[in-house]
Amino acid sequence: MSYKPVKMKKRNPDPGPGRSGDSPSLTGAEDVVARAIQGLGIMHATACMHCGFCADTCHIYLAEPKLENIPAQKFSEITRYIRRRHTLSGRLFSRFVKNGELTQDVLRKISDAVYGRCTACGRCTLQCPVGIDLREIIRIGRKMCAAVRQVPEGLQRTVDNQIQTGNQMAIPREEILSTLDWLAEDLKMEMKDPSIEIPIDQPGKDFLYLINPREIKFFPLSLLSAAGVFHAAGASWTLSSRWFDVTNYGFYAGDTPAATELTRRVIEEAVSLNVKEIILSECGHGYRSFRWEGPHWIGQEYPVSIRSVIELLDEFIRAGRIRVDPTMNPERTTLHDPCNLVRLGGIVDPQRRILRRTVGDFVEMTPNRENNFCCGGGGGMLSMSEFGDVRVASGKIKADQIRATGAKIVATPCHNCADQLIELSKKYKLGVEIQAVVELVYNALIR
Amino acid sequence: MAAVVYFVLIPMTYACTAIFIFSLSWHIVRVVSGLRISLAGSVGPEKRPKFWGSLVESLLFLKIIKTHPVQWFLLILFHITFLFLIAGHIELIGHSECLQIVPHEIFLGAGFIGLVLLVNLSFFLFRRFHSPIREMSEPSDYYILILLILTVLSGSQMNLARSLYGYSTMSVADYRIFLSGLTTFHPVVPDVIQSGDAGHSILLIIHVLCANLVFALFPSSNLVHTILTVPLSRLQRH
Structure with missing residues (x-):
């Protein structure tokens, strides 16, 4: 299945680090930096004045004021490596000092910092007087780690689940269908309308609704509420039983190929179901990854539009639907x-x-x-x-x-x-x- | 000694200025091309106005105005004073009508520029002695600040010497001979400096030496933020 390519503004190709299997080689991580260095992006790390203004923007530092929790410190190993490898002075003097070498130990430190001491929330970026996008450097650190399989085990497992089963919680299709079935029955009783249904895999609807698998497993009330509101608004919608997951753990992990694959599946599903729009359930990173990062990953604008359910609900209320x-x-x-x-x-x-x-x-x-x-x-x-x-x-x-x-x-x-x-x-x-x-x-x- | 004085004032100045100009040009080319690539690949909601917004935000340090008002004030003061410092040095090269719109004695600022810069630089340095900035700081953060302090201190003393205790052996004309000679590639070390009789000529040598080192270290230090801040802010706005 493929969808019609749509011309778009030329973007910086970001093929991502590539999955390097279990190879301990550091080449993948080096390649990530070499690609990032082409843009202004990571070069700005070397402009950090170590002023510390970013410290009190970080919830992790505020909760535990330790040096390693200061945002600028979290990428210090990455900066040292860039200085050593990608600046003239670094190249000239690199043979005399060890500072900035990229080793497995250094990558473990980077992994600990970028996954374990940062949520990539971007609040620190708001207060950097030099304008450094600290979050972007953290993301590059995550891409470096993903390239050499240094992603923490739990996160990597979730990415693998999502790639292998189509949803991050690896919920079997039968369980999904049965949950939707009883949710539809509940909704009929709650809204006292036996005609209500939760449409699944129905082509030609106005929008495909992507949900968080946690809604199936732990928060069914949220899905029931959405179905109820859509019914009340007279919306034409459907769920997909195959590719329905609004989350993208490839994005979190810094695993661009995985993130791309997850995005591509959903877009293809939307095209195959012939919907006009994809509506994303309430999910922060799902919105960021589908709405903003996705076109960048797959290299073209989507053939369908994308909105958050929040925008849709706002429209329903304002339009009196x-x-x-x-x-x-x-x-x-x-x-x-x-x-x-x-x-x-x-x-x-x-x-x-x-x-x-x-x-x-x-x-x-x-x-x-x-x-x-x-x-x-x-x-x-x-x-x-x-x-x-x-x-x-x-x-x-x-x-x-x-x-x-x-x-x-x-x-x-x-x-x-x-x-x-x-x-x-x-x-x-x-x-x-x-x-x-x-x-x-x-x-x-x-x- | 005369050879050392000559080396610091002429060849070293040319060499360090060349390093500064070439590295600055390289950085500017790198920033412009890098910004183009980065803008093509940037994702996320846009923030308008893009160019003017980033310019105002960067030059006025708007990001910290609410959260760190004292540091904001000192940073603004420091950077404005630095502009006056550059203007003052332009006047030392040659007479400038446009800089004399408000008539004043040379050097501009009647000593206050150096004073304000010293207060600011000392604040920036002593701030680094406190945790967690102390642990965050790298050696280059210190030596650049120390070099700047020495440059400003020696420069201020040269200026204050004339106004505070009537020192007149080295005049503005002597500085002009030296600086205009450098800029027209006909370098001359005035006799009053070369002879070492001037007393304060040692301050000029320290001043030029430190300034030369700042110029030479510019490309490998975080002083590159001077040309990165506006493009980086622009990038954040896409």
Whole structure:
């Protein structure tokens, strides 16, 4: 199956590191840097003034103020290598000093820093007076590690699951279909409408809805809510039973070939189902990877448009396709901004408009929007049990933010963040309920 | 001694300036071509205005204005003063009508420029003695700052000597002979400097030596941020 190529603005080809099997060779990592060095990209690492302004932007540093948790320190090994290998002075003096050599040990240090002490949330980039895109350097570090199979085990396993089975949780197709079946039955009863169905693999619909496998496994209410809202809006939609996963763990791992393959499958599925649009369920990195990175990976613009379900819900409410009553959600509700959706994705206002219409008492966290702190669960952290302590400890900043609002409900348009926030609520005794935005919309529906 | 003085003031100055100009040009070419490649491959939401936004953001250090107001003030002051310093040196090469719109004595700033720069540079240096900046700092962060401090200190002293205690052996005309000779490739070391009788001529030699080293180290130090900041901000806006 292939889809019609569409001409697009010429982009920088990024073939990625390539999967190097189990080879311990460092060539793959060196190649990643050699490719990155062609652009302005990684060269800017050498301009770091070590001013330390990035320190207090990082939730991991704020939770545990150690030198190695300062954003600029996290890529210091990468910078040393660039200086040694890709600058004139480095080349001239490299034979006299060992500093900056790329070895397996150095790569292990890089791996520990870029996966275990950074969620690639990009908040540090906001405050670098020199303009260094620290997140981009971290991503290059992840690509280096992926090229030599230095990705932490849990994250690599998730990538492999996704590549082999089509979804990150390796849920069998039968289980998916049976879950959707009972969800449809529940929805019929809830909405008192026996005609409701959850369409699967139906061609010619307006949009293909991609979901997070966690919705099938742990958060079925979120999927039920989406189906209910779509029904109420009279939307023409379908799910795919094959390639339905909105997440992309290849993106987290820095494994560009895997990320490309996952993107390509979904786009081909959309073309094969002849839909006009792909709607992404509430997922921060899913939005970032499909909406922004995907065309770059596959080397062309998509033949279908892509939107987040947040944009769609906003459109439904503003166009009057659904009517909502904020008194149905009377409890004080705050909003967590997922980094990949908001700071790195550009979806800032739609979720706020939705909540103002569907929630009786909406309060913002401080800081919020593009300045919001990461919950601690981003960057694939949730799949890497070896960094669980760092993840939960760094979530204290978010926990404090939530507590200060006095909210009883935390809405977040990201299932990854939702997982982390649920754990933070237990650990820090916040006593809050975590809900997807679509769940609040569904609650507020005037049926 | 005369040979050393001559070496520092003439051949070394030319060599270091050449390194500076070539490396700066190389960096500019590298930045322009790199920016083009990076912009073609950049992904994510755009931020407008792109060029003017990045220019204003970079030159006014807007990213830290709210979070670090004191450091922001000092950084702004430092960079503005640096511009005055460049203007002052242009006036030392030759008379400039446009720089004399507001009539003033040479050197520009009546000693305040050096003072402000010294305060700022000292702040930047002493800031590095505190954790966690101390642990983050690399040797180059220190030696560039120390060289800049020595350059400014010796330069200020040359200027203040004339205004504070009437020192007049080395005049503005002597500096002009030296600097204009360098820029027109007819280098001359004024007798008053070469003879070593001037007292303060040693300060000129230290000043030129340190400035030369800053020029020579520019390409391999993080001073390249001077030409990277605006393009990097532009890149973030796509």
